Amino acid sequence: MKGLSLVLATFFFIQSMPLAVASNVQKTDDIVIKLQNLTQNFESNCISSKVHNIEEHILAYGMSESCWLLITEINHLESQLSGLHPELKNTINCSNGNCLNDTPIVNLPTLPLESLSCTPAQKERVAKNCPGDLSCFLVSTVTTLPIINHSLISPEKILPKGLNPKSCSPNDSCATQIITAFYDSILNFFNSSWDLLKKAGSFAKSKVSDFWKWVTDAEDSSSASQLALAKASEDEGFFQMLKNDFGGTISKIWQGLITSIKEWLKNDIFCEKWEGTPHRGKCVAPAPGFDCISCKSMVNGVCAISGVFVSEILPAFITGGLTTAAKHGAAAATRLYKATFKVSDTTIKTIKNSRTIKASLGLANHVDKVTKVGSVLSKINRYFISPARKVAKVSFNVVTAIVRNSKSYIAETAKGKYIVFAQDGLKLAGKVALYPIENNMTILAFKAGQRSFDKAFKLAMPSIANKTTVGLAVTSHVPQLDSVLTKIEIGHLRNKPTLSLELEQVKLLEGKRKVLTQKALGTNHPKFSEIIRTIYPELTYGDLAKNVSTASILAREKELYLHLSKIRNPELKKSMLHKYDELIVQSKQRKIILKNQPSYKEIVDNSNLSPLTKGARGVKLVGKLSAKKDIRIKLEAGIRKASASSWDKKKDILVNAGFSQTEAQKIIDHGFVGIKPN
Amino acid sequence: MTSLILLLLFFSSSSFAEELSHSGHTLYVDNPAQWEVGKDLFGIPFIFFSPRTNGQRSNISFAHTGAELSLDVEALKNNQKDYQDNKKKWADLHSATIKKFIPYNSFLNAHGHRVHSIGVSYENENKIYVEKSFYTECKDQILFSKSLRIQENSEHEKYFSSLINSLDCGIL
Numbered sequence: 001m002k003g004l005s006l007v008l009a010t011f012f013f014i015q016s017m018p019l020a021v022a023s024n025v026q027k028t029d030d031i032v033i034k035l036q037n038l039t040q041n042f043e044s045n046c047i048s049s050k051v052h053n054i055e056e057h058i059l060a061y062g063m064s065e066s067c068w069l070l071i072t073e074i075n076h077l078e079s080q081l082s083g084l085h086p087e088l089k090n091t092i093n094c095s096n097g098n099c100l101n102d103t104p105i106v107n108l109p110t111l112p113l114e115s116l117s118c119t120p121a122q123k124e125r126v127a128k129n130c131p132g133d134l135s136c137f138l139v140s141t142v143t144t145l146p147i148i149n150h151s152l153i154s155p156e157k158i159l160p161k162g163l164n165p166k167s168c169s170p171n172d173s174c175a176t177q178i179i180t181a182f183y184d185s186i187l188n189f190f191n192s193s194w195d196l197l198k199k200a201g202s203f204a205k206s207k208v209s210d211f212w213k214w215v216t217d218a219e220d221s222s223s224a225s226q227l228a229l230a231k232a233s234e235d236e237g238f239f240q241m242l243k244n245d246f247g248g249t250i251s252k253i254w255q256g257l258i259t260s261i262k263e264w265l266k267n268d269i270f271c272e273k274w275e276g277t278p279h280r281g282k283c284v285a286p287a288p289g290f291d292c293i294s295c296k297s298m299v300n301g302v303c304a305i306s307g308v309f310v311s312e313i314l315p316a317f318i319t320g321g322l323t324t325a326a327k328h329g330a331a332a333a334t335r336l337y338k339a340t341f342k343v344s345d346t347t348i349k350t351i352k353n354s355r356t357i358k359a360s361l362g363l364a365n366h367v368d369k370v371t372k373v374g375s376v377l378s379k380i381n382r383y384f385i386s387p388a389r390k391v392a393k394v395s396f397n398v399v400t401a402i403v404r405n406s407k408s409y410i411a412e413t414a415k416g417k418y419i420v421f422a423q424d425g426l427k428l429a430g431k432v433a434l435y436p437i438e439n440n441m442t443i444l445a446f447k448a449g450q451r452s453f454d455k456a457f458k459l460a461m462p463s464i465a466n467k468t469t470v471g472l473a474v475t476s477h478v479p480q481l482d483s484v485l486t487k488i489e490i491g492h493l494r495n496k497p498t499l500s501l502e503l504e505q506v507k508l509l510e511g512k513r514k515v516l517t518q519k520a521l522g523t524n525h526p527k528f529s530e531i532i533r534t535i536y537p538e539l540t541y542g543d544l545a546k547n548v549s550t551a552s553i554l555a556r557e558k559e560l561y562l563h564l565s566k567i568r569n570p571e572l573k574k575s576m577l578h579k580y581d582e583l584i585v586q587s588k589q590r591k592i593i594l595k596n597q598p599s600y601k602e603i604v605d606n607s608n609l610s611p612l613t614k615g616a617r618g619v620k621l622v623g624k625l626s627a628k629k630d631i632r633i634k635l636e637a638g639i640r641k642a643s644a645s646s647w648d649k650k651k652d653i654l655v656n657a658g659f660s661q662t663e664a665q666k667i668i669d670h671g672f673v674g675i676k677p678n
Numbered sequence: 679m680t681s682l683i684l685l686l687l688f689f690s691s692s693s694f695a696e697e698l699s700h701s702g703h704t705l706y707v708d709n710p711a712q713w714e715v716g717k718d719l720f721g722i723p724f725i726f727f728s729p730r731t732n733g734q735r736s737n738i739s740f741a742h743t744g745a746e747l748s749l750d751v752e753a754l755k756n757n758q759k760d761y762q763d764n765k766k767k768w769a770d771l772h773s774a775t776i777k778k779f780i781p782y783n784s785f786l787n788a789h790g791h792r793v794h795s796i797g798v799s800y801e802n803e804n805k806i807y808v809e810k811s812f813y814t815e816c817k818d819q820i821l822f823s824k825s826l827r828i829q830e831n832s833e834h835e836k837y838f839s840s841l842i843n844s845l846d847c848g849i850l
Contacts, residue, residue, distance in 0.1 A: 190721035190741070197745035197820065211749060212760035212796075215813075218743070218822065219761070220768050223809060225720035226737050226826045227772070227802065233727065233735035243716045243727075322720065339773065 031081050032379045035074060039388035042070045047395055049387035055398045062411060062420035063399055071396040074389075081380075123291045130295040130330065134255050135159045136168030137299055141179040158251045175299055181310045182257065186250055186322075190225065193217035228326045242326065249326055255295075256325030257317055260336035262298050266290035267334075268341065269351050279348055305351050312343045412462070412493050462486050469523035470530035474516050481508050485534060502537050502544040509535060513556075517563045526572075528579035536560055541589035550594055557584060558600035565604075577601070596666075603671030615639040618672040622663040634658055642673040650674075698724045703742035704848035705821060707841050726841065728827075728834050734805075736827035736834040738841060743820040749813065751784045754794050758782040761811075765798045774802040780810060788843045791816045795842075799829070810838070816847035 043049050046067035051057050063071075139155040155165040197214045233239040242249045266286045271278070273285030293301075302309050317325070321340035324332045383389055399419065402408065411418040475482040484505050491498035509516070516535045520526050538545045538553050539560065545553055564580055567573035584590060585599045598606070609617060615636030619625055624635060638657020642650040650673045654664035667673060696715065698705040700723035709715070713726040728736040762779050769776050780797030787793050797810035806829040814821040823845065825838040 187718065187721045194743040194745055194822075197743055197747070210757070210760070211754055211813075212757055212764065215811075215822075216764045219764060219811065219824075221720070222722060222739055222811075222822075222824045223768055223826075224772065225722055226725070226739060226809075226824060227807065229716070229719060229725060229727070229737050230734055230807070230826055230828070231803075233730060233737075234733055236730065239735065243714070243719065246719055326720075339771070 028081065028084055029379070031077050031084075032383055035077050035081070035383055035389070036379075036386070038070050038074050038077070039383075039386065039392045042067060042074070042392045042395070043388035046070060047391055049391040051391070054391065054394050055402070058395065058398055058402065062418040063395070065410075065417035065419070067395075068399070068419055071392050071399070074392050075396055126292055126294055130259070131160050131251075131255060132163050133295040134258055134299070135163065135251050137175055137179055138183075138251055138254055139165050140168050140170050141176050141183070158247045175303055178299065178302055178306055178309060179254075181306075181314055182254060183250075185314050185317075186253060190218060190221045193221050224322045228322050232327055238327065252329035253322065253325040255330040256321065256328065256332055256336055257314075258295055258298050258302065259330040259333035260317070260321065260325075260340070261302055261313065262290055262293065262295075263333045264337035264341045265301070265351075267337065269348060279345070308343070308347050308351060312347055313341065317341070412490055462490060468527055468530045470520045470526050471534060473519045473523050474534040477516060477519055478508055478512055481505065481534070484508065497543065499543040499547060502542075503547070505537055506544070506548070509537075513559065514563075517560065521563065521567060521572075521576075526576075528576055528583065531560075532583070539584055541587055541593050545590075545593050550597055553594060554597060554600065560584075561600045561604070598670045603669075603675055606671035607673075607675045609672070611640045611643060612636075614643055614672045618667045618670075621670055621672070622659065622666060624663075631658060639667060639672055642667075647674075647676060696724075698740055700724070701742060701744065703744070703819075705740055705742060706844075706846040706848065707740060708844035709841070711837060713837070728831070728837070731834070732828060732830040734828050734831070736825070736831050736838075738823060738825040738838050740845070741822045742847070743822050745820045746818050747820065748818060749792075749794055749815055749820070751792075751794070754784070754796075755782045758796055761796050762798070765800075769800050772802060774800040774807075776800050777806055780808075787814065787845060789816075789846045791821075791845065791847075793842055793845075805829075808832075808835075812842050812845075814842070814845055816845070819847060821845060821847060 046063065047054060047057060135158050138158050159165060159168075193215075197211075197218070229239075229242070232242045267283045268279055270287035270290075271283035271285065272287055273283070275282040275284045305313075317336070317340045321336040324336055324339070328335075409420050411420045471485070475485065484501055488498045488501045488505065491501060513535050517531065520531050520535060532539050536556050536559075538548055538556050561580060564573065564576045567576060580601060585601055590599075606614065606617065618639040619627070619632060619635050624632065627635065635658050638654050638659065641657070642653040645653055650668060651661075651664050654667060654673070655661060659667065668676070696707050696709045698707060705724070707726075709726060711728075713728055716725040716727060717723065719725055722739045722741060724740040726738050726740070758779075758781065761782075765779070766776060768774070777799040780795075780799065782794065782796045784792060784794050792815045794813045794815075795810055797808065799806060799808050801807070808825075808827055808829060810825045812821075812823040812825070814823065823842060825835075825842075827834045827838075
């Protein structure tokens with residue numbers, strides 16, 4: 001039952017650890033990979049790491065929302081990373097983005113592999129089973145040893161009470177080798193330490209000058225042993241046990257040895273974080289999971305390094321730890337490994353890199369995790385010193401600082417939104433809607449998924465950047481127009497319908513177009529397109545033109561034309577009329593909407609034609625150029641006559657000349673018989 | 679009468695002698711105070727323990743080294759720094775502090791065997807220990823002994839001396 005529980009506990013432990021660890025490491029790895037990609041993306045598409053003065057650059061060009069989203073996402077992910085690794089906080093928060101200059105690599109943060117740590121119950125279970133497990137190893141080997149006094153270390157003396165020697169499974173050859181070496185060291189070290197001296201016997205007397213050097217092993221061994229015995233005698237009970245039950249003491253020493261090796265591996269060989277030089281300084285992050293490794297697994301682990309165990313670990317332990325181990329056993333594991341496990345750097349490296357020992361310790365599955373941890377740590381390190389991260393971090397800090405300290409805007413452009421800091425110096429082409437940022441503090445409060453400009457910042461009413469003289473003249477006279485015009489621009493930037501806004505604009509323009517047009521034309525270098533946009537929106541022949549009457553459009557065309565024809569500056573007049581012809585008369589969109597309706601300019605132009613030309617063009621307009629000659633002469637004469645007559649007789653004259661009622665009206669509408677006065 | 683006294687003395691003294699056999703060797707040592715004897719503790723064949731005094735038992739070990747050689751007094755005296763250097767290393771390893779070294783000394787014991795002694799005093803866990811090593815040349819063999827006591831138990835030093843003085847080895 002006990003065995004079954006142990007098996008189940010071990011099974012559960014091994015099964016549960018990798019999943020939890022994998023989840024933890026994977027989470028960090030995922031974040032770091034995202035950070036690497038985001039910073040590289042930022043560096044490629046937003047601000048190159050070659051930009052010398054990032055602040056100057058941002059002040060001049062602002063930052064697009066897509067770039068802003070990148071750096072805020074970077075900031076967000078770094079916060080998540082620091083949540084996983086609190087020791088990273090200073091690194092993440094450092095303002096210059098170059099944060100690892102004075103941090104030695106050994107101080108890299110470790111991953112919190114809590115899942116590899118034991119629960120107190122697991123730890124207690126392992127600790128409880130340890131004496132029995134380890135004693136069994138001794139018992140299973142003792143009968144095979146010819147070198148020792150069996151009465152001293154009989155199974156009954158070694159095994160804890162209640163544990164039957166038959167329940168101990170036989171050791172494999174490696175465990176036997178380990179334990180034999182242990183027995184030999186404990187029981188024979190003193191005797192074997194004389195070997196050198198024995199050999200010296202064959203030397204000439206004069207050569208025995210190095211006597212003190214030849215007896216060092218015996219001196220060390222006896223000093224340690226006798227000191228251990230002297231200390232043991234302070235506790236009479238322990239002393240008598242030691243003297244009369246040395247087998248039990250050996251068992252205690254054995255437990256001290258194995259548990260101290262466990263502590264050594266945990267706190268030294270596989271230590272994950274050092275304060276100071278590795279293996280010399282203080283281990284501040286012991287390898288997790290060791291507390292849950294059974295002592296059985298520990299012996300198997302020691303087997304994997306049996307060469308080092310026999311040649312280095314055991315002798316160091318015997319000379320340095322015997323006293324403590326004999327008295328305190330496993331309870332002194334920490335003290336023992338610190339005092340005794342002084343092995344070479346090569347040995348440390350050998351053990352550290354041994355997959356066999358890790359596999360033997362049941363850490364095989366975790367080795368990959370530990371390797372992964374190392375890889376992730378390295379990735380974190382590489383990320384924090386990358387130029388891409390630096391430029392992203394500095395950019396974020398610069399933007400947030402500028403937003404806090406100076407007037408900032410969100411600019412909506414055809415290419416997307418930008419955060420900008422100098423309206424005058426804005427180097428953005430095209431139409432731009434500017435949203436002043438009202439509450440800069442919201443930048444600090446943004447949350448995951450709420451970092452778009454409109455959510456990160458509290459924005460004031462927008463306005464149009466780079467306003468033209470016409471725009472300024474119009475909006476200064478009718479201020480309500482500013483908001484509507486801005487909204488219309490934003491709608492255009494977003495490719496959204498603006499009809500309702502344009503109808504609102506028309507309403508605001510009611511009765512004001514004349515004045516506004518005069519003001520617009522009175523500005524320096526007025527732009528025709530701006531006059532249309534701000535004062536005559538119908539004449540863009542968009543949705544608005546489709547939703548107002550043809551008569552009103554024609555009236556606006558006429559109105560505008562008349563204004564243009566009154567311009568005194570001949571150059572401006574010429575230029576404006578040219579634009580009118582280009583954008584209104586020749587507009588394909590207009591022809592679709594107004595079909596054959598002539599523009600006022602066409603009417604004026606037709607009315608100014610010579611009488612003969614009027615006749616010929618009028619006949620052509622109604623499609624009667626191919627009529628018989630006598631009929632055509634009569635029709636053209638009718639146009640000339642109507643042109644010269646009064647308005648109440650024009651249509652009749654045309655009908656009498658041979659035009660239908662419809663044809664007559666069309667000729668009149670096109671100005672071939674003159675311009676009808678208002 | 680004189681013969682009777684000598685006979686009584688012989689039996690009385692031999693009645694305290696311990697015969698210490700190990701590894702095919704036999705040592706003899708008088709133990710009139712009947713200190714407790716431990717065997718094969720940490721591989722040391724014989725260790726005598728004093729009664730508990732000042733909270734601790736002093737001890738002295740006996741072993742036949744198995745080495746057959748003669749030692750040179752002058753060489754041992756001149757090279758005693760080797761012993762001291764090693765003790766310093768040992769002290770470092772065991773968190774002990776060397777208090778003083780007891781110089782090399784050479785004398786003949788009651789059986790006429792040359793004894794080479796040397797020692798050290800060290801502090802460990804707030805106790806000052808006095809340790810002395812005795813290498814006794816007995817019939818071209820080297821016997822090893824080591825005494826250990828805390829500073830306070832200087833009274834045991836006399837007994838250590840008497841034990842070493844009585845040390846003898848069997849005939850091969």
